[in-house]
Amino acid sequence: MKLSIIGSGYVGTTVAACFAELGHHVVNVDIDDDIVRALNEGRCPIHEPGLAELVERHAGDRLRATTDYDEILDTEATFLALPTPSNDDGSIDLGAMKAAATSLGETLARKDGPHLVVTKSTVVPTTTVDVIGPRIEEASGKRVGEGFDIAMNPEFLREGTAVDDFLAPDKIVLGAQTDRAYEQLDELFAPLVERAGNPPVVKTGISEAEMIKYANNAFLASKISLANDLANICKEFGVDSAEVLETIGLDSRIGSAFLGAGLGWGGSCFPKDTAAIIAAARGRGYEPRLLQAAVDVNDGQPERLLDLLRERIDLGGKRVAVLGLAFKPGTDDVRTSRATLLISSLLDAGAGVVGYDPVATENMRERFPDIEYADSAADALAGADAALVATDWDEFAALDDEFDAMRSPIVIDGRRIVTRREGIDYESLV
Ligand SMILES: NC(=O)c1ccc[n+]([C@@H]2O[C@H](COP(=O)([O-])OP(=O)(O)OC[C@H]3O[C@@H](n4cnc5c(N)ncnc54)[C@H](O)[C@@H]3O)[C@@H](O)[C@H]2O)c1
Numbered sequence: 127m128k129l130s131i132i133g134s135g136y137v138g139t140t141v142a143a144c145f146a147e148l149g150h151h152v153v154n155v156d157i158d159d160d161i162v163r164a165l166n167e168g169r170c171p172i173h174e175p176g177l178a179e180l181v182e183r184h185a186g187d188r189l190r191a192t193t194d195y196d197e198i199l200d201t202e203a204t205f206l207a208l209p210t211p212s213n214d215d216g217s218i219d220l221g222a223m224k225a226a227a228t229s230l231g232e233t234l235a236r237k238d239g240p241h242l243v244v245t246k247s248t249v250v251p252t253t254t255v256d257v258i259g260p261r262i263e264e265a266s267g268k269r270v271g272e273g274f275d276i277a278m279n280p281e282f283l284r285e286g287t288a289v290d291d292f293l294a295p296d297k298i299v300l301g302a303q304t305d306r307a308y309e310q311l312d313e314l315f316a317p318l319v320e321r322a323g324n325p326p327v328v329k330t331g332i333s334e335a336e337m338i339k340y341a342n343n344a345f346l347a348s349k350i351s352l353a354n355d356l357a358n359i360c361k362e363f364g365v366d367s368a369e370v371l372e373t374i375g376l377d378s379r380i381g382s383a384f385l386g387a388g389l390g391w392g393g394s395c396f397p398k399d400t401a402a403i404i405a406a407a408r409g410r411g412y413e414p415r416l417l418q419a420a421v422d423v424n425d426g427q428p429e430r431l432l433d434l435l436r437e438r439i440d441l442g443g444k445r446v447a448v449l450g451l452a453f454k455p456g457t458d459d460v461r462t463s464r465a466t467l468l469i470s471s472l473l474d475a476g477a478g479v480v481g482y483d484p485v486a487t488e489n490m491r492e493r494f495p496d497i498e499y500a501d502s503a504a505d506a507l508a509g510a511d512a513a514l515v516a517t518d519w520d521e522f523a524a525l526d527d528e529f530d531a532m533r534s535p536i537v538i539d540g541r542r543i544v545t546r547r548e549g550i551d552y553e554s555l556v
């Protein structure tokens with residue numbers, strides 16, 4: 127099938143390259159010239175394991191990129207993979223979605239024959255039907271269900287494992303309104319369903335599909351927050367939280383995934399998605415107390431880590447190494463990473479910061495251009511008065527002699543990953 131994907135960031139690029147791998151012909155439409163150039167030259171614009179190989183394999187053939195919306199005219203379906211960030215009050219900012227819907231509508235005005243528009247972005251319930259569809263109608267002069275169909279297909283991939291997650295999904299959720307849309311979605315997803323060994327395909331309404339995405343993320347984020355709440359209680363009693371959480375995870379009703387306690391959840395999704403669905407619920411008059419509590423617990427973890435450091439040293443003028451800048455291992459994404467919060471607080475307290483990450487340094491440099499960056503964990507630790515571990519990159523587990531080069535070997539571990547204990551002042555957050 128010929129498809130277009132508007133937005134070529136973490137999701138748009140991954141989905142495009144994977145659909146190309148599955149045999150479809152895909153064109154990525156983005157407003158960013160650098161991204162478009164990179165893709166057309168077969169270079170992957172982001173760090174995502176396995177993605178560079180797919181981009182290189184299919185670029186110039188089944189995978190192309192453009193800034194020209196007109197290229198959509200030659201495709202049968204368009205996915206919207208645009209950013210849906212937060213407004214200041216936490217509510218969803220639909221600016222990019224609205225702009226793209228208008229541009230898409232203006233383009234579809236010139237198309238003969240039907241077209242399928244699929245929301246891939248995470249949007250609050252009713253957005254596709256009440257905001258996206260009408261915008262396209264207005265700009266195209268066509269009617270939903272007649273000149274074009276709308277659908278919603280939430281994406282559950284995680285950064286760091288995006289390609290594997292997309293190609294082996296636990297479930298595929300297809301929200302639509304017409305038989306024609308479901309049939310096209312079936313055709314589109316058939317190669318994935320076959321390759322992935324027939325995962326459940328849930329056919330549902332568009333708003334249900336939108337809500338499923340939020341419910342999924344809200345549940346996972348809350349699970350981590352509950353693990354952190356329990357781990358914080360464990361710490362008060364000197365109880366080993368890892369043993370407790372690993373053991374409750376053996377109960378099949380609980381499950382071991384997403385019980386990793388520590389600094390909490392960051393990234394481009396959990397923080398903004400919990401905020402957006404809380405704001406949307408409040409907008410309808412419902413106060414989601416449990417979800418708000420999950421956010422509160424999460425917001426508290428970085429301060430708890432800094433308290434452990436403040437108990438040991440006065441931060442003013444000290445050199446603090448922050449190990450791990452990405453919001454999780456396996457990605458170069460620093461959006462809402464725990465490290466950004468730690469660095470802000472350290473700078474506010476007058477400390478000097480030296481950051482290290484295997485792949486996310488350049489992205490963090492855009493956020494904090496004036497702090498120091500090291501090329502290795504060893505370099506970051508050399509001469510430091512303290513170290514904070516913010517991301518659970520495997521290489522931090524192996525750190526050992528490197529701590530001996532610190533001015534004072536204070537190590538506060540936000541991810542309980544460092545294994546060396548002897549000869550350093552080590553404390554884990556949980
Ligand atoms: N990142 C994830 O792991 C993930 C997973 C599942 C769902 N999502 C959701 O997918 C959506 C996209 O997330 P992302 O992380 O890929 O975002 P991103 O910021 O990485 O990428 C968005 C892309 O859209 C482009 N863009 C912006 N306005 C445009 C326009 N008018 N026309 C064409 N292109 C435009 C930007 O240049 C950028 O390349 C969000 O709703 C997010 O919540 C993200």
Ligand SMILES: O=c1ccn([C@@H]2O[C@H](COP(=O)(O)OP(=O)(O)O[C@H]3O[C@H](CO)[C@@H](O)[C@H](O)[C@H]3O)[C@@H](O)[C@H]2O)c(=O)[nH]1
Nearest residue numbers: 281282283284285350384385386390391392393395453454
């Ligand atoms: O046991 C755990 C697991 C994760 N995290 C943290 O939680 C955050 C998010 O991690 P993860 O969910 O692995 O990465 P994301 O790429 O943000 O993926 C989430 O957000 C995506 C965007 O909506 C969804 O598609 C995915 O299903 C959902 O897992 C990171 O800061 C992790 O460090 C923990 O603290 N403990």
